[in-house]
Amino acid sequence: MSFEVKNLTKSYGEKVVVDHLSFSMDKPGVYALLGTNGAGKTTSIRVMLGMLQYDEGEILWDGKPMVPAERNIGYLAEERGLYPKYSLLDQLLYFAGLKNVPKAKAMERIHYWSERLKLDEYIFPPKRVKGQKKTKSNRADQLSKGNQQKIQLMAALISDPEILVLDEPLSGLDPVNADLFKTVIREEMQKDKYIIMSSHQMHTIEEFCTDLTILNRGKVVLQGNLDEIKKGYGRVNLFVKCDEDIASYIEKAGLTIAEKLPSEYHLKVSGEEQAMEFLQMLMQEKVTIVRFELREPSLHEIFVEKVENAGGSDEEE
Amino acid sequence: MKKSEFRGWTKVFSFTLVQTIKNRAYIIFTVLIAALSLFAMPILQLILNGGDDEATTEIKKIYWYDDSKALLGESFSDMGLSFSGLKEPYASIPLEKTDKSHEEMQDIIEKDEKDAVLARLYMGEMGLTMEIMRSSEGSITEGDGSDLAAAMIDCIMEFKETTAGLTEDQKKIVDSELELWMEEVDEENHIVSEEDTRISEAQYWIIYILLFVVMMISILASTQVASSIVMDKATRVVEYLLTSVRPMALVTGKVLASLLASIGQGFAMFGLMLLSNKVSGMLFHTTSPLESLLPEGIWSNINPLNLLVSAIVITLGFLFYATLAAMCGATVSKMEDTQEGMTLITVSTMIGAYLGVIAAMLLQSTGVNAYVIFVVLFPLSAPFLLPGVLLIGSISWPLGFGAIALLLLVDLLLFYFVATIYELLITHNGNKIKIKELFGIYKSLRKNPGKEAAR
Numbered sequence: 001m002s003f004e005v006k007n008l009t010k011s012y013g014e015k016v017v018v019d020h021l022s023f024s025m026d027k028p029g030v031y032a033l034l035g036t037n038g039a040g041k042t043t044s045i046r047v048m049l050g051m052l053q054y055d056e057g058e059i060l061w062d063g064k065p066m067v068p069a070e071r072n073i074g075y076l077a078e079e080r081g082l083y084p085k086y087s088l089l090d091q092l093l094y095f096a097g098l099k100n101v102p103k104a105k106a107m108e109r110i111h112y113w114s115e116r117l118k119l120d121e122y123i124f125p126p127k128r129v130k131g132q133k134k135t136k137s138n139r140a141d142q143l144s145k146g147n148q149q150k151i152q153l154m155a156a157l158i159s160d161p162e163i164l165v166l167d168e169p170l171s172g173l174d175p176v177n178a179d180l181f182k183t184v185i186r187e188e189m190q191k192d193k194y195i196i197m198s199s200h201q202m203h204t205i206e207e208f209c210t211d212l213t214i215l216n217r218g219k220v221v222l223q224g225n226l227d228e229i230k231k232g233y234g235r236v237n238l239f240v241k242c243d244e245d246i247a248s249y250i251e252k253a254g255l256t257i258a259e260k261l262p263s264e265y266h267l268k269v270s271g272e273e274q275a276m277e278f279l280q281m282l283m284q285e286k287v288t289i290v291r292f293e294l295r296e297p298s299l300h301e302i303f304v305e306k307v308e309n310a311g312g313s314d315e316e317e
Numbered sequence: 318m319k320k321s322e323f324r325g326w327t328k329v330f331s332f333t334l335v336q337t338i339k340n341r342a343y344i345i346f347t348v349l350i351a352a353l354s355l356f357a358m359p360i361l362q363l364i365l366n367g368g369d370d371e372a373t374t375e376i377k378k379i380y381w382y383d384d385s386k387a388l389l390g391e392s393f394s395d396m397g398l399s400f401s402g403l404k405e406p407y408a409s410i411p412l413e414k415t416d417k418s419h420e421e422m423q424d425i426i427e428k429d430e431k432d433a434v435l436a437r438l439y440m441g442e443m444g445l446t447m448e449i450m451r452s453s454e455g456s457i458t459e460g461d462g463s464d465l466a467a468a469m470i471d472c473i474m475e476f477k478e479t480t481a482g483l484t485e486d487q488k489k490i491v492d493s494e495l496e497l498w499m500e501e502v503d504e505e506n507h508i509v510s511e512e513d514t515r516i517s518e519a520q521y522w523i524i525y526i527l528l529f530v531v532m533m534i535s536i537l538a539s540t541q542v543a544s545s546i547v548m549d550k551a552t553r554v555v556e557y558l559l560t561s562v563r564p565m566a567l568v569t570g571k572v573l574a575s576l577l578a579s580i581g582q583g584f585a586m587f588g589l590m591l592l593s594n595k596v597s598g599m600l601f602h603t604t605s606p607l608e609s610l611l612p613e614g615i616w617s618n619i620n621p622l623n624l625l626v627s628a629i630v631i632t633l634g635f636l637f638y639a640t641l642a643a644m645c646g647a648t649v650s651k652m653e654d655t656q657e658g659m660t661l662i663t664v665s666t667m668i669g670a671y672l673g674v675i676a677a678m679l680l681q682s683t684g685v686n687a688y689v690i691f692v693v694l695f696p697l698s699a700p701f702l703l704p705g706v707l708l709i710g711s712i713s714w715p716l717g718f719g720a721i722a723l724l725l726l727v728d729l730l731l732f733y734f735v736a737t738i739y740e741l742l743i744t745h746n747g748n749k750i751k752i753k754e755l756f757g758i759y760k761s762l763r764k765n766p767g768k769e770a771a772r
Contacts, residue, residue, distance in 0.1 A: 013761070051559040051744060068560065069324060075560045079746075081553025094332045098561035100324055155557060235464055 001062050002026045003194050008057035010040075010047055017043045019218040020057070024210070026194040029104070030185075030208045032226075034299075035215035037305055040199045043079055044215070045165055048196070051074060072099065074161030077166045078198070080152045084141035087135070088123045088151060091140070092158060099159035109158050117150040117180065133160065146177045153181065157188070164188055164195045170204055184208070202300040214303060217311040222302065230296040237301075238267040238275050241291035249285065253278045264291065322736075326563035329570025333545060334578040337578045343673030347582050354589040358597035361606040375456040376465060377432040379412045380422060384439035389671045393438065399475045404468050412726055423450065431455035434462060447473075516677075516711050524677040524705030531631055531701055532670045535638045536582040539662045541575035542639050542645030546654045546743075550647070555743055564739045572639040580635075582662075619708055626717065634700020637731065638662065644735045646743035649748040657749060665697050673701035685712060693720045696727040733753075735761050 004024040010017050018040040025031050033041045047051045050068030069094055083091055089110065096106035114123045127136050140148060145170075149172065156164065169185065170178045185208060188195060199205055205212065206226065214222040222229065238255075239263040242247065250257060250265065255278060259266040269275045275294045282289055293310045337343055353488070364576075386392035400412055415422065422435045431452040438447055438496070449462040449468055478488045503648045549555040558567060591607075598605030636692070636749075642662050649658040677693040692698045693712060703720055712720075738758045742750065 046744065049560045051556070053740065069321070069563075073560055075557060077553065077556040079553040079556060081556060082551055083548065083554055085340075089334075090336070094328070095557060095561075097328045097332070100556065140438075152557075205328075263363075 001162075001194070003066075003196075004063075005044075005048065005059040005102050006058040006060065008044065008047060008054060008059065010052065010054045017218050018047065018054070018215075018226075019220075020155050021213070021215070021218075021220060022057075023223060024148075025194055025196075025211070026098050028189075028194055028249050029210050030189060030195040031243060032196055032205045032209035034198070034202075034205060034303060038217075039215040040218040041215060042167060045075075045167055045198060046197070049073060049165065065288075071168055072159050072161045074156035074159060074164045075171060076156040076166045076169055078171075079177035080149060082140035082148055082151060084137055087138045088119075088140060090137065092123070092151070095155045096158045097125075099161075101159050106158060109140045112152070113154045113157060117154065118182075119147060119150055119154070122147060122186055124153075125128045129215070149171055149173060150177070150180075153184065157184075161228055162194065166195065166199075168198065168199055169197065170201055202298065202303060206299050210296075212299075214306050217268060219310070221310045226299065229302065230299075233297045233302065234300075235272055235275075235294045235296055236269055237295050237297055238265075238269045238278070239291060239293040239295070240265050240267060240278075240282075240289070243290065245286040246282065249278070249281055249287070253281060269294070277305065322563045323569055324566055326566040326570040326573075329558075329562060329567055330574045333571050333574035333644065334577060337541060337545075337574060343578065343582075347585065350582065350586045351589050354586045357475075357553065357590060358606045359600065360595035361603050362597045373545050374406045374410070374465070375432060375458070376407070376410055376434055376463050378434075379407070379410055380415045380417075380433060380435045381412055382417075382419075382422070382426075382435060382437040384437060384696060393473065393476065396476075396480060398473065400469060400472050402472050402475060404471070407465055407468050426450060426452050427454075427653070432457065434465065436465065438473070459540045461684075476567040482769060484721075512618075514680070514711065515682070516680045516684075516709065518681065518710045520711060521677055522679070522700065523709050524711075525674065527627075527708065528670060528673050528677065528701045530583060531634060531704060532666060534579045535635055535700065536666055537582065538579035538635060539638050539642035539666070540659065541579060542572050542642040543570050543659050543662070544655055545575060546643055546646035546651075547649055547652055547658065550650050550743065550746070551652045551717045559743070564743050565736055567743070568735070568739060570645045572643055573638070574636050575652050576639055592755070594721045609617040623710055626721070628707040630700065630703045630707060630721055632727055633721070634704070637696060637700055637724065640728070640731050640735055641665065644731075644739070644755070645741070646749045647739060648755070650746050650749075654749055661752060669695075669697035670701050672698035676702050677705070680706070680711060690716065693717075694702060694723055696724060699724050734759060 002024060006022050008018055008021040021040070023031065023042055033044060043052065048066075048068075051291045060246045061067075061071060082088075092110050093103065093106055096109070097103070101109070110123065114120045122138060122143060135197070140151065153169075156166070167183070170181055182204075185195070185197075187209070195208075197205065197208060209226060211225050212223070212229075213220055237258070239279060246265065250267065253274075255274070256268040258268050267278075269278070270281060272294065279289075279292060282292075331364070337379075383392045383394040383398075386395070394414060403412070403457050417425070420439070426433055426435060432455055434457060435450040437448065437450065438445065447466045451457045451459075451462050478491060483491060549558065549567070555567075562570075594605045594607045598608070642659070644660050645658045646655070649655060672695065673691045676689045676698070679686060680689055689712075692702050693706065693716065699720055703717070703724070707717050738755055741758055741762065742755075
């Protein structure tokens with residue numbers, strides 16, 4: 001199976017929101033769509049899911065035009081939504097029904113996920129006993145934001161989808177719930193799902209994704225395998241932390257200071273050789289080294305560089 | 318429009334219907350109108366006859382002074398009028414003819430006999446007049462006096478016809494309403510006259526009641542459709558729904574569910590009202606309130622064919638307004654803007670209903686004319702007037718079927734228009750889209766329809 005997007009273009013009037021986006025997933029995994037606000041990520045996702053029409057291009061599943069309604073796709077939208085006044089169970093059964101999940105199977109999965117995500121008491125609140133205080137409500141408007149997001153995740157997973165689209169899955173979550181979501185995503189990865197993830201949180205993307213596309217103003221500014229992209233940049237970031245100020249040694253070695261942190265320097269080097277020469281210099285001078293780390297640029301740094309080189313972000317979409 | 322556009326509408330329909338029926342506001346409203354319908358008839362009955370099986374009166378004595386001689390040369394009493402046929406409760410009250418002057422009687426009634434009245438027949442400025450004099454401090458009400466006057470006038474009318482030697486059949490003819498009929502004669506002396514297309518009062522009431530019912534259900538259903546769509550948008554649930562169903566399936570399910578819920582309310586209301594009417598009649602051992610209020614022969618022209626055609630028109634009308642509501646609902650993105658989005662529906666419904674009421678009035682007074690034909694054909698008013706006029710058969714079948722065909726065509730065009738722009742509307746998130754902007758969107762989408770993910 002493979003999922004492929006070819007030359008996808010979408011405009012609103014004169015404004016091109018997605019400009020010839022192409023990428024493919026030849027095997028299960030996590031593909032990242034990155035971009036600033038208004039870069040065209042959500043629009044691309046909406047087009048892929050069949051919510052919006054598009055002007056040009058193709059969306060293929062296993063080499064054939066994809067019929068979103070016929071594929072089992074789970075979707076966690078960026079703008080999360082639940083009916084505030086309806087029962088959570090009713091809503092989940094409705095969403096499952098729309099995905100053609102039989103009611104018995106849907107109930108089984110709701111029980112599984114509600115236990116897994118610790119939502120039992122909200123989805124199946126115990127019946128009120130006469131004389132006792134009101135039990136917990138089973139309505140969405142009574143839930144915390146984190147719990148509402150968990151319900152959304154349940155809705156996305158209730159059909160046990162083959163393709164999972166996660167638009168900003170961890171935004172607004174507290175660290176405990178973020179870890180819970182990460183665990184669930186990892187489990188889904190292990191089940192050989194095709195996962196498309198969009199996020200502003202670069203460390204999350206680095207944690208999960210092998211391949212990515214960075215969009216800016218609808219255009220692709222960087223695309224490929226994350227490891228290869230990083231290798232292409234080389235190990236040019238040197239982080240040095242010492243007990244004493246090393247400004248004079250940096251100047252002597254002719255290194256560029258990228259950022260000066262409290263008692264730590266982020267330096268730019270031409271490669272491993274220059275970094276080693278600098279290390280030898282510090283050792284010869286008997287400087288106590290607390291940290292000496294030479295690494296590739298982070299995804300965050302690559303992202304910022306690419307977006308800035310492409311002329312900055314466009315907040316309006 | 319492909320069949321796949323509607324895939325999944327039944328699931329949207331059943332969920333929307335169940336949630337609407339479970340909604341607290343819907344339950345409260347339904348219970349309220351059910352209670353109103355149930356108690357409306359007994360209350361009406363109480364108002365109509367004061368809550369008693371038999372009407373009562375506080376009048377204990379009637380003095381009768383006949384001053385009609387001045388007009389007729391011979392008074393009614395001289396001719397034999399005795400009020401022997403006076404209906405209850407006045408028949409059993411002592412009636413005494415008096416020759417005392419007006420001032421003397423005034424004194425008696427004001428001071429001594431406060432529970433007596435003086436009924437005086439005299440020649441007034443407008444002709445023969447029946448005057449009732451009662452004490453201002455007694456228990457006799459103005460309504461009591463009026464009822465007595467009406468009963469006495471009935472007796473006088475009956476006496477006049479009997480004295481004139483009329484048979485019962487002749488009396489019916491004399492009592493029937495006078496109608497105006499004009500004829501024109503052409504150059505060859507042939508009478509050129511148009512068919513009398515005027516409707517009776519009973520038929521007017523059928524049109525009026527049906528118009529009111531259709532308008533009420535239409536407003537209820539439209540509001541529910543629009544609110545339901547705005548809620549999907551405002552809560553962002555629509556994003557999730559659109560991964561499984563197309564916008565047209567969504568709108569179809571919502572429109573039909575809201576219609577069914579509103580029609581259910583309407584049927585419950587009228588069913589309970591009819592039940593209440595029947596029970597009320599049995600309870601008070603008298604004619605039911607509806608029988609008392611509605612003119613005779615109101616159902617005489619109604620047959621199964623008329624009923625079927627009217628039901629089709631009502632359905633088409635509901636679909637017209639519900640589709641319009643779906644479009645209006647999709648133009649807004651926040652719950653608080655729903656009312657603003659509904660302005661078009663409210664104004665259209667009001668215009669349509671008022672045009673219909675005026676046409677019904679004209680139908681009663683002058684018959685079918687150019688205005689009535691316009692209202693029958695005009696899509697905003699047709700859903701309100703057409704069911705009634707078809708039910709009583711007051712317009713020709715060609716005109717009726719023409720109007721139905723036009724309404725069907727307008728429904729299809731509106732549905733196509735909404736279908737074209739709906740996808741963009743339902744994913745729109747921001748300020749309310751103005752009506753004129755909708756036409757701009759439609760034009761641009763027609764020009765550049767775009768591709769869809771394969772269906």
